Amino acid sequence: MSIDAERFRTELLQERERVQAAIANLRESHPGTLDDEVKEVRAGSDSHVGDTATARLGREIDYTLEENSEQVLAEINAALKRIEDGTYGLCAVCDKEIAPERLEAYPWASLCIDDARKAERG
Numbered sequence: 001m002s003i004d005a006e007r008f009r010t011e012l013l014q015e016r017e018r019v020q021a022a023i024a025n026l027r028e029s030h031p032g033t034l035d036d037e038v039k040e041v042r043a044g045s046d047s048h049v050g051d052t053a054t055a056r057l058g059r060e061i062d063y064t065l066e067e068n069s070e071q072v073l074a075e076i077n078a079a080l081k082r083i084e085d086g087t088y089g090l091c092a093v094c095d096k097e098i099a100p101e102r103l104e105a106y107p108w109a110s111l112c113i114d115d116a117r118k119a120e121r122g
């Protein structure tokens with residue numbers, strides 16, 4: 001076993017703090033819902049459509065980010081659990097070791113690159 005699980009645990013904990021802060025930040029800057037803003041766009045005058053559309057686009061990106069962050073957060077928590085269980089660094093599908101360079105890039109990875117690609121294809 002060549003994987004330094006303790007080092008990855010530290011990295012995962014740091015990453016988790018960063019992601020949690022990002023999610024809190026996104027929620028704080030956008031407490032409303034996207035639906036409300038769409039109504040505002042429809043009710044607004046033509047001269048403001050450009051500005052509002054730009055604002056809405058930024059908002060949609062933030063929503064995607066939040067969704068993404070929550071996904072990463074769940075994966076980080078799952079990875080920390082795998083460290084506890086002693087299965088960290090092993091592919092959840094084929095049980096082979098995940099390539100170290102993949103873990104460097106995605107410390108929360110639960111699949112080897114082959115199975116991750118298969119999963120993406122569905």
Ligand SMILES: [Zn+2]
Pocket residue numbers: 091092093094095096111112113114115
């Ligand atoms: Zn695999």
